[in-house]
Amino acid sequence: MKRIGTIALGLSLGLASGLAHATNGYFSHGYGIKAKGMAGVGIALPQDAMAAATNPAGMAWVGSRMDVGLDVFRPVREATISGNGAGLDGSYDGDRRSTFYVPEFGYNRMLGPDLAVGLVIYGNGGMNTSYRPSPFSAFGVTDRTGVDLTQVFVAPTLAWKPHADHALGISLNLAHQRFSAYGLQPFAMMSSDPARLTNNGEDSSSGWSVRVGWTGRVGDAVTLGATYQTKTRMGRFDDYAGLFPDRGEFDIPANYGVGVAVKAAPKLTVAADLQRIDYSGVPAVGDTGASMAPLGASGGPGFGWRDMTVLRVGASYAMNDTLTLRGGFSRGRQPIPSDEVFFNILAPGVIEQHLTLGATWKLGAGKELSVAYMHGLSKSVSGGLPPMVGGGEARLKMHQNSLGVAFGWQF
Numbered sequence: 001m002k003r004i005g006t007i008a009l010g011l012s013l014g015l016a017s018g019l020a021h022a023t024n025g026y027f028s029h030g031y032g033i034k035a036k037g038m039a040g041v042g043i044a045l046p047q048d049a050m051a052a053a054t055n056p057a058g059m060a061w062v063g064s065r066m067d068v069g070l071d072v073f074r075p076v077r078e079a080t081i082s083g084n085g086a087g088l089d090g091s092y093d094g095d096r097r098s099t100f101y102v103p104e105f106g107y108n109r110m111l112g113p114d115l116a117v118g119l120v121i122y123g124n125g126g127m128n129t130s131y132r133p134s135p136f137s138a139f140g141v142t143d144r145t146g147v148d149l150t151q152v153f154v155a156p157t158l159a160w161k162p163h164a165d166h167a168l169g170i171s172l173n174l175a176h177q178r179f180s181a182y183g184l185q186p187f188a189m190m191s192s193d194p195a196r197l198t199n200n201g202e203d204s205s206s207g208w209s210v211r212v213g214w215t216g217r218v219g220d221a222v223t224l225g226a227t228y229q230t231k232t233r234m235g236r237f238d239d240y241a242g243l244f245p246d247r248g249e250f251d252i253p254a255n256y257g258v259g260v261a262v263k264a265a266p267k268l269t270v271a272a273d274l275q276r277i278d279y280s281g282v283p284a285v286g287d288t289g290a291s292m293a294p295l296g297a298s299g300g301p302g303f304g305w306r307d308m309t310v311l312r313v314g315a316s317y318a319m320n321d322t323l324t325l326r327g328g329f330s331r332g333r334q335p336i337p338s339d340e341v342f343f344n345i346l347a348p349g350v351i352e353q354h355l356t357l358g359a360t361w362k363l364g365a366g367k368e369l370s371v372a373y374m375h376g377l378s379k380s381v382s383g384g385l386p387p388m389v390g391g392g393e394a395r396l397k398m399h400q401n402s403l404g405v406a407f408g409w410q411f
Contacts, residue, residue, distance in 0.1 A: 023376060023400065024310050025335045025349045026125040026149070027255070027277055029356075030054075032104065033069045033406035037358015037372035038271065038314025039328025043259025044215055044225030045271040045316075048370075048408050049106030052120045052157040054273075055213035055227040055259070056169030059116040060159035064109045069370070069406030071102040075128075077398045079135060079345045086390025087138035094348070096130030096144065104406070114161040124151040124175070124252065127347045134183045135345055145183025147346045148202075151252060152176050155211070165217040173209045175232045175252060178202050181240060181346075190301075192294040193242030200239040207234035209252070221263040228256040231281060242296040245283040253285065254278045267318040272311070279305040279335050289343045303347055304340030308332050314356070326358035326372070338383035341394045348396035351376040366410035376400035 023029040030040025032050025042051060046058025049067045077094040108118035127149040134145035152175070159169035184198035191197045209232035215225040232252035241248035257275035264270050280286035287302030294300055314328030334350040358372035378399035385392050 023125065023351055023354065024330075024332055025277060025279055025305060025308050026127050026347070028123065028125045029330060029354045029374060029376070030312075031120075031122050032067070032106065033071070033370045033372045033404045034326070034358065034360065036071070036374060036402075036404055037326035037328065037356055037370070038316060039312045039330040039354055039356045041259065041271045041273050041312045041314035041328060043213075043227055043257050043273045043275075044223045045259065045261040045269065046215070048406075049108040049118060050104060050120055050122065051108075052106070052118055052155055052159075052169065052171050052211075053122045053153070055215065055225050056155075056157045056171040056211055057159055057167040057213040057215040057225065057227075059108050059118045059157055059169055060114070060161050060167035061215065062108055063410055065366075065408060065410040066108075067104075067106040067406055067408040069104045069404055071104070071372075071402050071404035073100045073102055073400065073402040074098055075100075075376075075398060075400040077129060077348050077396075079131070079348065080395045080397070081135060081385070082393055084385060084390045084392030088135060088385075088390060089392070090135070092131045092133070092135045092345075094129035094131050094146065096132055096146070097128060100128070102404075116157075116159040118157045118159070120153075120155045120157065120171075122153055122155075124153055126150045127349065129346055129348070131183070131345075136183065136186045139186035141183045141185055143183060145346075147181045148179065150178050167215050169213045171211040173211055173229065173232060174206075175208060175234065176204065176206045177234060177250070177252075178204045179237050179240060179250065181243060184243070187295060190295050191242040192296040192300065193247075195242065196239055196248070197242040197295065203237045203239035205235035205237055205250070207232050207251070209233070223261045225259040225261075226257070228254075230254055231278070244296065245287055245300040245302055246298050247296055250284045251282045253282050269316045270313075271315075272313045275310045275312070277308045277310070280307050289340050301343065303344055304337060305335035305349075306337060308335045322362050324360045326356075326360075328354075328356045330354045334379060334381065336381055336396070338381060341381060341383035341396055342385050342389065344396060345394060348381075348398050350379045350381045350396055350398050351400060352379050353377040368408050370406045370408065372402075372404045374400075374402045
């Protein structure tokens with residue numbers, strides 16, 4: 001157990017210092033390398049000890065095991081401004097940092113045939129942009145402009161089978177996040193606290209939420225699942241109380257979903273998830289940029305994101321006793337309306353579709369190696385800029401790739 005604690009602590013520190021990316025808004029497209037190979041499908045299809053990150057009830061089905069993984073993520077984000085009367089026209093590259101290393105850890109132990117306890121550590125997602133030159137250089141920004149948001153969950157989990165075909169699970173999600181912003185000086189006149197708007201280094205906050213879930217076998221070949229995570233109430237980013245509404249509040253949205261997995265043939269499993277992310281329920285993310293209140297005030301401007309519904313479909317095929325292949329596709333309408341593009345130059349989370357491939361090799365003695373590849377198809381969103389910054393149009397564009405590997409073993 002001491003070794004497990006050491007691994008978990010190391011991965012927590014690695015996630016807290018190295019994670020920042022965007023896929024479904026700023027949520028990851030999936031959790032666990034096996035699930036990522038199937039576009040993130042996992043609500044009704046637990047495959048390893050990372051299952052609790054998607055549905056804690058899944059831990060009752062995966063047995064005693066440990067999984068450690070690393071995902072290498074490369075987003076490409078850019079912004080183009082045209083027709084602007086204040087001199088902002090140009091194409092801007094937001095990729096000063098282009099590669100992110102995202103570790104993950106899952107541990108599960110069966111205390112009996114019907115009871116499991118576990119721990120998962122994973123990155124929820126994040127946002128990162130770093131523009132140099134700044135899109136706001138015409139307003140006097142001489143260095144870079146950007147933001148960096150990272151979020152990590154440490155989730156102790158309990159799962160129980162009240163019946164041979166049904167399982168219930170609950171996770172206590174202990175969350176920690178870090179944020180920094182720089183190059184936002186032109187917004188000082190719009191802020192309720194200009195001294196705590198930008199260039200204040202890295203701030204952090206912590207909070208908690210609960211995720212509950214159910215999985216049930218409703219036939220020889222069909223498993224259903226459902227899960228719900230409450231809004232994660234986070235402490236304020238005090239150093240950025242002049243940027244986010246309610247003096248620096250930045251909670252993590254509630255999200256929920258349902259899933260189905262079908263054993264279509266002895267070697268083939270097909271599964272699908274439908275997930276909803278309530279971005280509009282978090283003022284820092286959901287409040288419209290057209291708000292007349294100042295930045296940082298109650299009811300002040302946020303990123304203006306709408307809620308996001310994501311459909312994931314994946315398949316797993318056992319080629320033989322050693323090799324399993326996976327593939328998947330996910331789609332969801334990106335969360336940024338066309339009239340919110342200006343502020344979202346800082347957070348262009350516009351990806352809508354993901355294609356994935358994956359595989360697992362059994363190495364013997366309960367050990368296995370898994371890999372997953374993801375490609376986020378290029379997507380752009382265009383919209384008008386407000387007259388107060390010279391009008392014109394901005395276009396946000398992003399595509400992304402990731403390649404992950406995980407080692408797992410049962411005991």
